Amino acid sequence: MFQRVSSRTSRVSLLRTRAAVITVGLGASVALGAGVAAAADAPSAAPAAGIVQAQSVVQAKAAKVTVVEQAKVQAAAKKAAAKKATAKKAAAKKKISWIDPVRKYTLTASFNQAGSLWHAKHSGQDFAVPSGTPVMAAHGGTVVKAGGNGGGDGPAYGNAIVIKHGGGTYSQYAHLSRIDVRVGQIVKTGQRIALSGDTGNTTGPHLHFEIRTTPNYGSAIDPVKFLRAKGVHV
Template structure:
């Protein structure tokens, strides 16, 4: 009887031990499953965070690139405007330099279309009062078509004279000269010396008579001062 009781006790203890082991196993399994689930959730959460961060970085990069493009466009526009202004300034300077006053350091005297006893008709040009022997320059580049005494064919009132042909049907005339330093057919440049001022012909004192004409001959003169102003020359 005593031996049976002992065996039963042993069997009961074994059953309890096995139950405990199973319980521990189940607990471990449950714990492991929970860990796996937590890890999965953590992974998903991490992936979501990375994706959001990447989107923010991408958007920032796009915005930065757009800002850089806009800045570059503004810089290019400003540079283009500056270049255009410089070009316009150079063009204006070039236009002004393409025509010049025929003498330097002068005083304007008789004006275009002025009436007076010195002329049989109204004055046909602009007089520049300068000392005798002042350098006379070509007001613009062209070809000498008249040169000599008797107004180079326009009459003794002009004294020694020169006529230069320019482009677009424009001619310039220089009269009352003391010396002529060019010949017919000679090509001259703007500002080139062509003569010395004088007091020849119908003149009351040393000066240069200057005309702008639409033909090489007397009677086709226009206002030379207005013409030069139109070319950017200060007279």
């Protein structure tokens, strides 16, 4: 009787021991599996963070390049606009490089007008202005005649000046009360060269103005038509 009970007790203890071992084993397996899973997940998080960081660096560089490129484009556009404005200004200046020889005038006797006042026909355009009105070079050039007796063209012109310009063009200013330049002097467009007057053959104070193809009398062309072709509003 005692042996049977003992044998039964031994069996129960053995079963309990086996159950405990299995339980411990299962727990270890679960723990080990969780560890393995955690170990498996841990490395994947690090590369993901690295990729995000790399993308951020690339995006930052791209943004920086974009800003630089935009600055270059804006600078190029600004330079082109400035160049265009300069060219436009130069063209405008070139277009109006000729000017009226006097300001605030009235046009009187015109080119090629017939009449008893002239030996033949009128050789220029008269600008009626008071004596002492500043007379300006209609265009830059070199003074080739200056003085009384029409600068050598005759007493009818009184005191006169002739300026040589480029392209075989000359301008003449006559009936002056005062001459402020000398032969050989270089003058600029708009520079004062004399004062208007009433010298020579006149019926009142005015400026007699001619455009010539030579420095001498007899080669005049229509000065008003010439100036208007140069952009001057006569």
